[in-house]
Amino acid sequence: MAQQQANGTFKNAKGGRIDLNIPPSSISVSVKVIDVASVNNVPTNAIFTPPVKGVNVYSAPSFCFLIEHPSGRKVLFDLAIRKDWENLAPAITERFKKVGHEPVAEKNVSELLDDSGVGKESINAVIWSHAHWDHTGDMSTFPAHTDLVVGRGFKDHFLRGDGNSALGGILASDVEGREVREITFKEPEVVQIGHFPAYxxxxxxxxxxxxxxxxxxxxxxALVRTSTSPDTFVFMGGDAAHHCGEFRPSQYVPLPDTITLKRDNRHTPFCPGSWYDDIQISRHRDPKGPLWQPSFGHNMEEVMTTIGYMQECDGDDNVFVILAHDNALRSPNIPMFPDPINNWKSRGLGTELKWNWIGEILSTMETNGEKVQGV
Known part of the structure; x- marks a missing residue:
């Protein structure tokens, strides 16, 4: 097992791809990416560390997903940001003012579903990746028969304890009159996928x-099967990381010799090696490891362990890792709701988007007056 240490290096890393041991199945589901919300003007030092000179502010989407099972059952993974975000808990809205966050939500996910003809009434469950404000949306806009599915420890922390904070939590309207199902990972349906307990x-x-x-x-x-024969999957990462530069490159997905940058409507080859070496060494980071690591988390040791496990999944060519705040997905080549993303593998999206974040970093540095050698 590879575990990332604080300086971006790895211990017990043998290199190469591991076998995730995903159980076989003949059933796949439809996956649709929903993009109705963004978080703008986020100071990068509030999200990841150590700083990169010239990269000071971060703006990103807040994606969620519609999963449609062949049986007709429908679930949502996350709800993004509620349209009336000013009605979030006062501690959260005060933090927006203090830090400078600028939430933007075109509409609630429930509205999008109604407008599209899917209908919020058809949703059997909403799965929250976690209880932070940019993922929980507005559960009160869904009918009482829509269950809320949450992770291990949620009820003790948020329903029975005082887990609410300036980062999120729950409102009474999120849970009143509906079933809250906590996955404890002690259920008989739990298997091991890679190093993750999987329900x-x-x-x-x-x-x-x-x-x-x-x-x-x-x-x-979530790991969702998008096709069979061959098996392909979308890995919905939530906030296991906020940026692809927090888990790439890795010993499973090394930095390529050449990447393609889109500049002035032209596609230009760029050799990132020496630039990346310099930027990593100047910040006491491993040139073979990720650009950043998260700057906060409920439990930082678990944060880094989870990232290590996610890197193992990222190393499988049949797994497309999508973070909730991945700007790369706002590419014109990416199908968005109401179109499914199931054919991502045949369209080459997993390969095409893996290193888009480097182009984003370079452009930001240049915009802020930083000279980038080789560009």
Whole structure:
């Protein structure tokens, strides 16, 4: 098992791809990426560390996902940001003013579903990756028959304890009159996928909820089967990391010799090696490890362990890792709701988007007056 240490190096890393031992199944589900919300003007030092000169502010989408099972059952993974975010708990809205966050939500996910003809009434359950404000949306806009599914420890921390904070929590309207189902990972449907305990949600191998603690109590990721023969999967990372530069490169996904940058409407090859070596060494980071690490979490040791487990999944060419705040997904080549993303593998999206974040970093540095050698 590879575990990332504080300086971005790895211990017990033997290199190469591991076998995730995903159980076989003949059932896949439809996955649709929903993009209705963003978080703008986030200071980068509030999210990841150590700083990169010239990269000071971060703006990103807040994605969620519609999962449709062949049986007709429908679940949502996350709800992004509620449209009336000013009605969040006062501690949260005060933090927006203090830190400078600028939430933007075009509409609630429930509205999008109604407008599209899917209908919020058809949703059997909402799965929260975790209880932070940019993921919980507005559960009160869903009918009482829509269950709320949460991760290990959620009820003790948020329902019976005082888990609410300036990062999130729950409102009474989120849970009143509906079933709150906590996945304890002691259920008989739990298997091991890679190093993650994985709950077989539909009991047919199509959707697994992954126990991925650290960022927040009860944090969940999901591994969703998008095709069979061959098997392909989307890994929904929630906030296991906020940025691809927190888990790439790794010993499973090394930095390539050449990447393609889009500049002035042209695609230009760029050799990132020497630039990345310099930027890592100047910040006492491993040139073969990620650019950043998260700067906060409920339990930082668990944060780093979860990232290590996610890197193992990222090393499988049949797994497409999508973070909730991944700017790379706002590419014109990415199908968004109401279109499914199931054919991501045949379209080459897993490969195409893996290193887009480097181009984003370079552009930001240049915009802020930093000279980037080789660009």
């Amino acid at each position: 077989d949600y539909f009991k047919d191998g199509s959707v697994y909820l992954l126990d991925s603690p650290g960022h927040c109590v009860g944090h969940l990721c």
